[in-house]
Amino acid sequence: SQKIEQNSEALNIQEGKTATLTCNYTNYSPAYLQWYRQDPGRGPVFLLLIRENEKEKRKERLKVTFDTTLKQSLFHITASQPADSATYLCALPRGDAGNMLTFGGGTRLMVKP
Amino acid sequence: DAGVIQSPRHEVTEMGQEVTLRCKPISGHNSLFWYRQTMMRGLELLIYFNNNVPIDDSGMPEDRFSAKMPNASFSTLKIQPSEPRDSAVYFCASSPRQGGVVGYTFGSGTRLTVV
DSSP states (O other), rough: OEEEOOOOEEEEEEEEEEEEEEEEEEOOOEEEEEEEEEOTSSEEEEEEEEEEEETEEEEETTTEEEEETTTTEEEESOOGGGGOOOOEEEEEGGGGGGEEEOOOOOOEEEOOH | OOOOOOOEEEEEEETTOEEEEEEEEOTOOOOEEEEEEETTTEEEEEEEETTTTTEEEOOOSSSEEEEEEEEEEEEEEEESSGGGGGGGGEEEEEEETTTTTTOOOOOOEEEEEEE
């Protein structure tokens, strides 16, 4: 069955450093992958989408890579700030394409001043 | 736009009672999703509507759960009868079109507690 794995342990880093979060998947050949941010008591917020033919995507301090051979996406936040502290979720389309997303369990990021 | 609007924000009910959760998607978005989030199981897709028509309800846990979308601006998720294991945060999300190449916009969720 299709499976998405994100590190369930919190990632603690110092302000100003680069945070790197990992999303691994099995039994998928996804047409795209999405990343979301979720703050406590709120719904997830869409951040970035990367397609299967794209190796890397950037948006301000965010960078996402997509390695379809390794079946892995990396999510980087450069020059991290305490305001970046949140849970980050990756999502893949059910059945590899289409509009229904399956979410990973998320990784909690804590940026300390 | 006010975003995806869900009501109520919190609901506490007794086991066996009927619960109705409400969602107003973003105007112009023709895809609507209901998700449930728990610590143990994370975010689970319950049902997907496109142009007000249910496309996939394979995630609905059992017959106690039902969802409707009578028009493009309103959807409900009903649990009857409710059970303590239904306690979770229920999210509604919408997106502009099929294909998945745009992100979802989620509401703030309804925290349901069944005692």
